[in-house]
Amino acid sequence: MTTQRAIYVWPTILAAAVCVGTSNATTFSTTPQEAKQEVSRAIEARSQRYSEIAQQIWELAEVGYQEEHSSQLLQWELEESGFSVQTGVADIPTAFVASYGSGSPVVGILAEFDALPGLSQAAVPERQALESDAGHACGHHLFGTASTGAAIAVKDWLASTGTSGTIRVYGTPAEEGGAGKVYIARAGLFDDVDVALHWHPADRNDASPGNSLANKSAKFRFHGIATHAAAAPERGRSALDGVEAMNHMVNLMREHVPQEARIHYVITHGGRAPNVVPDFAEAYYYIRHPDVATAKRLFERVAQAAEGAALGTGTRLEYEIIHGIYNLLPNETLGRLMDTNLRRLGGVTYDHAENEFARMIRPTLGDTEIALGSEAEIQPFAIKSGGGSTDVGDISWLVPTAGLDTATWVPGTSAHSWQAVAAGGTSIGTKGMLLAAETLAWTAVDLFLDPTHVVMARQELEQRRGADFVYEALIGDRAPPLDYRK
Numbered sequence: 001m002t003t004q005r006a007i008y009v010w011p012t013i014l015a016a017a018v019c020v021g022t023s024n025a026t027t028f029s030t031t032p033q034e035a036k037q038e039v040s041r042a043i044e045a046r047s048q049r050y051s052e053i054a055q056q057i058w059e060l061a062e063v064g065y066q067e068e069h070s071s072q073l074l075q076w077e078l079e080e081s082g083f084s085v086q087t088g089v090a091d092i093p094t095a096f097v098a099s100y101g102s103g104s105p106v107v108g109i110l111a112e113f114d115a116l117p118g119l120s121q122a123a124v125p126e127r128q129a130l131e132s133d134a135g136h137a138c139g140h141h142l143f144g145t146a147s148t149g150a151a152i153a154v155k156d157w158l159a160s161t162g163t164s165g166t167i168r169v170y171g172t173p174a175e176e177g178g179a180g181k182v183y184i185a186r187a188g189l190f191d192d193v194d195v196a197l198h199w200h201p202a203d204r205n206d207a208s209p210g211n212s213l214a215n216k217s218a219k220f221r222f223h224g225i226a227t228h229a230a231a232a233p234e235r236g237r238s239a240l241d242g243v244e245a246m247n248h249m250v251n252l253m254r255e256h257v258p259q260e261a262r263i264h265y266v267i268t269h270g271g272r273a274p275n276v277v278p279d280f281a282e283a284y285y286y287i288r289h290p291d292v293a294t295a296k297r298l299f300e301r302v303a304q305a306a307e308g309a310a311l312g313t314g315t316r317l318e319y320e321i322i323h324g325i326y327n328l329l330p331n332e333t334l335g336r337l338m339d340t341n342l343r344r345l346g347g348v349t350y351d352h353a354e355n356e357f358a359r360m361i362r363p364t365l366g367d368t369e370i371a372l373g374s375e376a377e378i379q380p381f382a383i384k385s386g387g388g389s390t391d392v393g394d395i396s397w398l399v400p401t402a403g404l405d406t407a408t409w410v411p412g413t414s415a416h417s418w419q420a421v422a423a424g425g426t427s428i429g430t431k432g433m434l435l436a437a438e439t440l441a442w443t444a445v446d447l448f449l450d451p452t453h454v455v456m457a458r459q460e461l462e463q464r465r466g467a468d469f470v471y472e473a474l475i476g477d478r479a480p481p482l483d484y485r486k
Helices: 005-008 013-018 032-045 049-060 067-081 140-161 178-184 239-256 292-313 332-345 352-365 392-398 418-424 427-449 452-465
Strands: 084-087 096-102 106-111 166-169 197-200 214-223 260-268 280-289 315-323 401-406
Touching: 005 315, 005 352, 005 418, 013 332, 032 049, 032 140, 049 067, 049 106, 049 140, 049 418, 049 427, 067 084, 067 096, 067 140, 067 166, 140 166, 140 427, 178 315, 178 392, 197 332, 197 392, 197 427, 197 452, 214 239, 214 292, 214 352, 239 260, 239 280, 280 292, 292 315, 292 427, 332 401, 332 427, 352 418, 352 427, 392 401, 401 427, 427 452
Parallel strands: 106 166, 106 197, 197 401
Antiparallel strands: 084 096, 096 166, 214 280, 214 315, 260 280
């Protein structure tokens, strides 16, 4: 361990490293169910350590492409456990690939760790912001830690049994609007992967395969001519007029788009003083649809509206693609395998303090369809549609991919809320995290011991995406937007 890396490792983590070391002396079985019990015991033995790592990342709350300390914590843990870690992949300083083993199958586990701006919150059941601006309102502190824990348990099992295959952890920054996985995919780092596994914090336990929305975003920047708004308005050309004209035309367009489409925007810059005609204004747009080709066409229409707005207001337009992601391609073969493992493991059980926390925060959640107590249940298996977007979508078109949700939040909690930040900073979040780690590890064991799962999953992928599919990233050839949160 270098001196530089030690700077970013907290004392609690260092102390755990001294106790655990870099190897696991447990002898693992190659019998599937016995192997699963062994990887579960390995995860449980390190549960306190993983809880501490997740808590550190929760406190750091680093936003997209700025997750320096959070990424290094996970990298250090993997290195200490015997993984070979390649850092700064795909021209992203906080991205990494950690590998152990050789040969096929190659099983990749995705790990996220970015926070969201503007959602600072203490781990208490009432609104209480902290001094920091950001918060883990999507639970990525749990996401990255569980994926790391699952991979380490599987690595130890591979090493002890001599089972062939490769386990990898992909450290994927900036899921929240930065499309970190897309740049990693574009760089070819998933080309030799047989199966990709992931999970996500949620208010329920569910391994159903799902769809999502393809999403292309851009910042539209209008440049005008500044002048005194009262003394010489005729000399000015308002960049804000360009933004407002664009927004008006896009809002008129909403009547004439497919009903599944979603278009959102914010004005990120509109001028600084009313008595100065703004010479610069900017709007930030998301354009979404369940079909990637339709999302691309809708984006082109929005861009044309922006060009018309610039022409009509006498301003100059430029726009920058910020991110573009595919919709999720479900894989029922892998989904059923993961669902079986989740059901055998069961849900989450609250203790008295956790029940009290849930009871107190529940009135702040508003109307909800899911009841307290459902954290102990597994939701019915079905292919489900989602209203959000994720950069896992691109991976799912390249590699057979499966994911699950676990109850890291009080039932009824929405992602991107202060309530999600609060629960994610407590033992409620930790319990769901450890359930996810075990489910991922069990599923990986199945893939290593029975290659027919891999073959069938690949066949399903090729059938769903079509024989003529050629991957083309929606981001084009742009470099990662490392400053998009600054």
